Each structure stands twice: as C-alpha cells, then as structure tokens.
Amino acid sequence: MRIKIEKRFYITKWQETLIISASIVLAFFSGAVVLHFLGVSPLEAYGMMIKGSLSDFYGISETVAKTIPLTMCSLAVALSFTMVVWNIGAEGQFVLGALACTALVRYMDIDNPLIMLAAMGIVASIAGGLWGGFAGFLKAKWNVNEIITTLMMNYIAILLLQYFVYGSWRDPTSLGFPMTPLFPEGARLPQFFGTRIHAGIFFALVLAVLIWVVVRKGVWGYEIRVSGQNPKAADYAGIRSARNVMLVMFISGAIAGLAGMAEMAGLHRRLQPGFAIGYGYTAIIIAWLARLHPVTIIFVSFLFGALFVGGENLQIAMRLPLSSVQILQGLILFFLLGGEFFRNYRISLTFKKR
Amino acid sequence: MKMRGITKSFYGMKANDCVDFDLRGGEVHALLGENGAGKSTLMSVLCGLYHPDEGTIEVEDQRVEFRSPRDAISRGIGIVHQHFMLVPSLTVWENLVLGSKDLPFVVNEDAICERIKDLSQRYGLDVDPSAPIWTLSIGEQQRVAILRMLYHEAKILILDEPTSVLTPQEIEHLFSTIKHMKKEGYGIIFISHKLREVFEISDRITVLRRGKVVGSLNAREATPEMLAEMMVGSSDTGEIPRTKKSPATKGKPILIAEGLVVRNDKGLVAVDGVSFTLREGQIFGIAGVSGNGQGELAEALAGMRRIESGKLYLVTEDVTSASARHMVDLGVKYVPADRKGVGLVPNMNVAENVALRKYWHSPYSKGFFIDWDEVHRHSKSLVESYEILTPGLDVPVRMLSGGNQQKLILARELSDNLRLLVAMQPTWGLDVKATAFVREKLMSARAEGAAVLLISEDLDELLALSDELAVIYRGKIMGILEGPGAGDIERIGLMMAGISSNS
DSSP states (O other): OEEEEEEOSOOOHHHHHHHHHHHHHHHHHHHHHHHHHTTSOHHHHHHHHHHHHHSSHHHHHHHHHHHHHHHHHHHHHHHHHHTTOOOOOHHHHHHHHHHHHHHHHHHOOOOOHHHHHHHHHHHHHHHHHHHHHHHHHHHHHHOOOHHHHHHHHHHHHHHHHHHHHHTTTOOTTSTTOSOOOOOOGGGOOOBOTTSSOBTHHHHHHHHHHHHHHHHHHBHHHHHHHHHHHOHHHHHHTTOOHHHHHHHHHHHHHHHHHHHHHHIIIIIIOSOOGGGOSSHHHHHHHHHHHTTTOHHHHHHHHHHHHHHHHHHHHHHHHHOOOHHHHHHHHHHHHHHHHHHHHHHHEEEEEEOOOO | OEEEEEEEEETTEEEEEEEEEEOOTTOEEEEEOOTTSSHHHHHHHHTTSSOOSEEEEEETTEEEOOSSHHHHHHTTEEEEOSSOOOOTTSBHHHHHHTTOTTOOSSOOHHHHHHHHHHHHHHHTOOOOTTSBGGGSOHHHHHHHHHHHHHHTTOSEEEEESTTTTSOHHHHHHHHHHHHHHHHTTOEEEEEESOHHHHHHHOSEEEEEETTEEEEEEEGGGOOHHHHHHHHHSSSOOOOOOOOOOOOSSOOOEEEEEEEEEEEOTTSOEEEEEEEEEEETTOEEEEEOOTTSSHHHHHHHHTTSSOEEEEEEEETTEEOTTOOHHHHHHTTEEEEOSOIIIIIOOTTSBHHHHHHTTTTTSTTTEETTEEOHHHHHHHHHHHHHHTTOOOSOTTSBGGGSOHHHHHHHHHHHHHSSSOSEEEEESTTTTOOHHHHHHHHHHHHHHHHTTOEEEEEOSOHHHHHHHOSEEEEEETTEEEEEEESOOGGGHHHHHHHHTTOOSOO
C-alpha cells in the first residue's frame, strides 16, 4: 500500500464544508479530552455551554451582545486579509478605540448626545486607524513584517490601557477598583428590550454590507484583491500597492477602533481592563472560517459569541477557568489550519499487487 | 536501458500512458513532443523524481526501482535540467561533490579538482573548478551541470531542452561534446521541440503526444513533415509563413528611446544606454540570450520600472517617467514573459483578468465602482473573437491552458487603442497552434499600423517576423539589422555572445 499526496486543482463547495465541519467536530472532540482531564464530564460541559448561550432569550441576547464586537473586529481583519496583509492587531486597535473615546468623554463636554456619540466614533476610528496604519506605514516604507508589528503593538495598547485605568483615570469613588467613572447619559449608545444588545449592532450590520459592496463591486476593493493575489500583476496594472497597504491597515484599524467605541458606549460604559478579552484574536479565526466573506462573518461571529457566553457559563457553573474556553478556541483554529492542507491536497491510498 | 509500459497520472490525468522507451549505449535518442506531451514526466520517472503508477524500468537487463534521484544516479542515470539546479554561491567543484555519499570527513579539494580537469579536457567542457557558479555564463553553467553527471559516473545522460538558453555558437559547442560522448559509449537522451536540432544530433527519434508514444523511428528515415505530423497530429511544421510585405515607406516614429539606463532588482545596471526608434507598422525584434537586460527594458517601456537616465518619447510626448497606467492610456501595451506571475492573476476569473489593465477608465468603471456587467460584455466579445477556450467567464484563469491564457492576455492588450505592443517571449511554451495564432496576431497588429517590439529567444521567430532586429548583450545593443534573414544567423550569434559586428 502506498499513500499518495497530490495537489488539488479544484474543490467543491460541499468538500469545503465537509472539511470545515470535520475540523470543528475534531476540535470539540479533542476539547472533550481536555475537559475530561479537568475533571468534568465533557457532555455535561458542552450541554452547559449550549444551555447558557442559546437555550433562552437571555442567553441569546448575551450571545448577540458578544457577536457585535466579534463581527466588527472580524470585518476589520478580513479586510486586511483580502489584501493578504496580516493584521493580527485588531485587539490593540480595539483597545485604542476604547481609550480614545474614553478620553473624549473625560476631557470634552458636549451636550448634544448625537454630536457626542459621533465624535466618540470618529476619534475611536482615527485612533484605531493610526494604530493599524502605523504598522501599514512601516510595511509600505521598509517592508517591516506587519504580523510582528501589529502583534507587538497589541501589548503596547493593553499596557497603555492599564496605565490609565490604574492611574490618572481611575474613578476616585471606585474603592480602588481599576475603572474610570461611568460615562454620562449623553455618551451612551441605547440598549434594547431590557437586554445588553446595543445600537452597535447596526454598526456591525451596516459595515458588513458596506465592506461586501466595496470589496466585490468597488474599484478599490478590486485593487486590494489584485494586490493580495498577485503583487506583480498589481504593478502591471499600475496599482499603487504601498499606498493601498497603508490605507487598508488604516481602515482595518479604524473598524476595530470603532468596535472599541461601541463596546464602551453600548456595553461597559466605562473603561476597565477586563473588557478586552481577546475579541481581536478570535476575529482572526472567524475571518478565516468565514473565508473573508463579510455576511458569513456575522453568522460565524454569532457562533463564537455563543462559545464565549457558554464559556462564561462554564466558569460560573463548573468553576472552570476562562482559559479552558480559550483552549477550545485554540483547538478550533488548530484543526482549521490543519484542514487547510486537505483543501490544497488530496490524499489517496493505492493498493498495489507486488 | 528499457522503460516498459510507464503510466503516471496527475489529478486523474494521464501524463504518461503506457509509454515504452529504450536507449542503447553510444546513441543519441531524441524525445520529441509539444509542451505538455509528457516528455518531462517520463524523464522524471527515469531519473527517480517520480514513481510510476505502472510500468518497469530495466538497466542493463536488470529490473530497477528508483526511490530517489540518488538511486538513479547510482545506476548511472543522470539528468541535466533545463534550469541546471546548481547552487549559485558555491564553487564548481563544491557543486559537483554535492550529494556524494562517500565523501570523507575532510575533503581533498585538489584531488577533486584534478579529476574535474581531466573530465573537462576529455569532453571539451572547459570550466575553472574553483570559480563560484554565479560568476559563470549560462553556457558554462550548463557545462558544469553536465560535468556533475559525468563526475557521478552517469552512463546515461538526459539533456532536458539543453539548447533553449544558448547562443548558436554555444549550441554548436554542446553538440560537439555530445558527439564525443557518444563515441565513448554514453547513451544520451535529448529532449527538445526544435526539429532542426533533433535532426542534427540524434540517431533515433521518439515522438510523444498527449502522454502516448506516437512513433519511434531512425533519424535518417524521418522528414520534418512526418515528425511535425506526429507531434501535433497535422502536417503543419510550425514554420512561420512569410506573408509580410515590407512597408513601402518607413512609418512615422512612434517611440523613440535615447540612451536608456535601467537598473535591475539588485540595483545593478541592466540596460546600459540603449537607443532605438520604433515605427508605425513595423515589428522591431530584440534578440539575445536571456538575462541580458531584455526584461528590464520591456518593463521600463511599459512604465513599470524607473528609467535612471536617458529619454523616452512617445511621438512628441516625453514619457520617460510615465506610470504603467499612463502608458496604457497612451496605447502602449505589454505582454509580459511570465504569464501567470505578472500578466494574470491566476486565482481570479476571466472577466476580472480582462479588467486588470482597463478597470480604471470608462466604460469599465464609474466613480468608485466597477461596472462588472460592462466588463463581462467586453470579456465575452474578446473570448469569442480570440477563440479562447474557457468553460465560462467566472472560471479562475489558472484553469485555462497556457495557450488560452496567452490568448487572453493578447486579447486584453490588443483591444482598445493600440499604438505600441511590447511583447516579451509571447510564444514561449505554447503549442504549435497557439504559437501560430500569437504570431498571426502580432502580424495583424503590424498591418493595422501599430508598432510591435518583439523580444524573444527564438531566433527563427525573430528572423521571420522582424522588420528590424537588434541584438542585446549585457544591456547594450550590439547592432541593428534591417530586414534580417537566415543568412545573418552567424553574425547575430556573434553579437549575442558580445562580439560586436564592427570589430
């Protein structure tokens, strides 16, 4: 018997779906092994996760609340991935957006809530955009690897956040907890139906459609797709790739920054260190799973939202650490990337008579 | 050596289908076929790179099974690849001993060099054993690649398209080496798709088509027409019809280059003070061994590479620093040598690839958006008029054959206000039919009054098509011939090797 590995030419839709489904099933299966060694019944744990996130109105509303930042961050990274520019820094850009809009609330007094929220959105987008755009500038100018710069800048962003919430921005009445004072009424996005679903959901939906239109129908979207697929053909077409790298990183960062603002104004309404729980990293997995398709991203984000909420339920009900959910996420990514191999190659066994 | 019933499939397609092939000592057996006929696959099986799905190989009446090229070499079978697969930073002798199994811990450099010198002298393969590979010319590198096989005591030598990178004089030198080795009892497999060379050097000829052996015959009994028919299934020899009529009057100048200097990606001067004039209704050929600045020159004319000094005028407009996009808008089109690497985006579909060089102007785009309906309409008409075989406009172009990919590029470049076409190696790797199609299109562009700059390594093609022919060597134009013909081959060959026609 011989094992033969051949490169694939073509892959059908259902083969692709099969590969992705198999990756996820295998991830949950290996997750079950981990859960078993953590001393809980895997079935019970998975049941608990589904119960907490999808079985009732409250659970679903919580899942949707998490879907909002996940969708926005995923759209952000998906846009850069379209150009094959690897923005791994959505987490940091998300934090920068939150920091910038909190600074605005703290230092500017604007009475009109509409103007206030618009201004918050703008400064958050610019802050996130500059944070991402800087990495884009380094890449365009000196070909500095954006994976490393964006990743490193995440740490800077998170430490900056801690500097402010533990330091000069700390609420004097918070009894020492690291958090800023609550935002005033005028700096909050409305929440609906008595749940934590907030107006940020419209940002996410509108952005998804907008990005789909720009990438599929727009001149600029076409340019970044060409640059991503074949940089030399981009030169041949007279596309200014260096400018587009900076632009794509700026816009990608701006979307993540806006997500940070929505998370502040819609959900937490104050800056505290615990709000950045890895949405920016999870976004990478989501964008990959959704094959960078903006509308698919919404649905995949919802599933990952459920994973987050279910994970919280797991922490509370079974006293498992947050990292157990992160292990599960890691396993999903691991198997997805492994599945990539099967997208590109075909393995066949041949039995040969001697 | 005998190969029997060799079958090898890729992606379910049979690249070799029950092929028989044999070789005796002291003969040159040519393997002839179009690109994609299965020549390379068969030879990769023979030299241990691929394992056949079915079939057997015998060497000296002994059944052998190769698991790697090393196995093949140990049985005396060595291949000289088209791209020699040498390590540029290492010296000649280091490249030769690379892969030797029984190398002692401390290498005796002198003894190795001595042996290399012996071999070189015996077969007229002159090289300095201690020179680093990157300092050698292409012809010398080929000698090293052959020496490597001799050093490993190969008895059967496979030469994969050995002439495609050589000047006419270097080819002659190679042939005399082959003849000498033949006399010493070596078996040589000569792979080519050039009929002329096959006739000159080989004793027997085997023709492959679509993975199958069409026939095997003695070179003395063969005629070019027979072989051509066997290769493509029709008696078209791929000879270029000389339909052109010289223009009665010289056309008006379209592009004037004055002392162009262009650097390559490493920052070295690749085009060194080149001047010429391209005229309406004229094909201007540029001959030269690859890597003498042709690519950089073409890119500079297409606006893709900065011109360091010198001037470039399109009629009267100074376009020395014009962008690629501006050049397209002015009607300067470009067919790059690397189809899939530059000319197309393989993962994008036919319509998206048509848009590549047009999408920025109307009617294909409106404001921020591309009018994909319009692009589809245009693509559909191009696909029809250029007879591009594609399952549809939404198919990624990587699924198209090389010929159809090239047709697509030509269709895109030749449509919409053409004034000058820069065509780099436009028929490279194409089958006879596609080659004829491309040449026909170049001629019709010329007939319609456009200027064509044809950069090629195929001298026959250049001689048949060009009204004027320049030879480039190390970034300099060695000479320009008006109305070149077959009688000029020797002169051109000398210029390709850097020997000026004036001296």
